[in-house]
Amino acid sequence: MSTQAIIEEKLNTQLNPEHLQVINESSNHNVPEGSESHFKVVVVSNKFSEKSLINRHRIINEILQDELAGKIHALAIHAYTAEDWSEKNKQAPDSPDCKGGDGTFKNA
């Protein structure tokens, strides 16, 4: 199973999101073609209500801890409640451009 599919399945199962986007952004970065190294996730779930931003991210980091310890080099996280999501007009921010990187560790 691709890393992308694993991420989708884990987030779907554990957060029951009403909206989920898992985007492989690896091709924007300094990695070989076909890599699964840089991802962006947009998750809209009522499991985030009453949770601070940092705690929402911690929930996702924990769900994806095996992937973060392994293949994923960078993970952009946009975690919203349904209310936040409609306030944002159902748009999550774009990820930044690569600055060359160093091929070594984790960004987000």
Add this chain to the structure above:
Amino acid sequence: MDVLERIKKQVDENPVIVFMKGTPDMPQCGFSSRTVEALKACEVEFGYINVLADPEIFENLPRFADWPTFPQVYVKGELIGGCDITLELFEKGDLQKMTKDAVSA
């Protein structure tokens, strides 16, 4: 000094500090770059550690606050998050308030 103590010392001594890839003037990662731009726009003094220049901190920072990724921003000794959270707080105007409050305390 133990590496975790070194990290703690930096976090305690700098009311606002970012652990990033590269430097504020020469960031080496898009996420670090955006984070630093937000901090600069807050117009407060902030410290930084270039994790690429300090392999020991690079390897051990993730376990300091149980946060797996870089950059990491600390305000008044507490992790506020990485790039996405820092930017979201900036857009809401919260980052400006938090950092001003931290440096004037």
